Amino acid sequence: MDIHLSIDKAISQLLRYQYEDGRFEGDFSSNTFPTCGYVLVQKALGLEIDEDIIRWFSVSQNRAGYWGLDASGGSDREATMFARLALMDIDLPEAKNIL
Numbered sequence: 001m002d003i004h005l006s007i008d009k010a011i012s013q014l015l016r017y018q019y020e021d022g023r024f025e026g027d028f029s030s031n032t033f034p035t036c037g038y039v040l041v042q043k044a045l046g047l048e049i050d051e052d053i054i055r056w057f058s059v060s061q062n063r064a065g066y067w068g069l070d071a072s073g074g075s076d077r078e079a080t081m082f083a084r085l086a087l088m089d090i091d092l093p094e095a096k097n098i099l
Contacts, residue, residue, distance in 0.1 A: 030056065032067045032079040036086040043089045054094045057087060061098065 017024055035056060042049055060083075061067055066075035067083040087095045
C-alpha cells in the first residue's frame with residue numbers, strides 16, 4: 001500500500017472527529033502527562049474539570065493502581081505521581097475515589 005494513501009485516509013478519518021474550533025472530543029486515548037498537565041492548567045485558571053477527564057483517569061489506571069506513559073497498561077512511577085497530583089487537585093468525590 002502507498003504510504004501517502006494511508007496518510008490521506010488517516011487524516012480524512014481524524015477530520016471527521018474534529019470540531020470547527022480545532023478541538024477533538026470523545027474516547028480518544030491520551031498520554032498521562034498531557035492529561036495531567038491539562039487538569040493542572042484548568043485548575044490554575046479557575047476552570048471546571050470535565051467529567052470525561054475523571055473517567056479517563058479511572059479507565060487508564062491499571063489493575064495495580066498505577067498509570068503508565070500511555071494506554072498500554074504498563075506502570076510508570078512518575079506518571080502515577082503526576083496523575084495522583086492532578087486528581088488531588090480536582091474537588092470532586094469521583095476524583096478522590098480513584099486515589
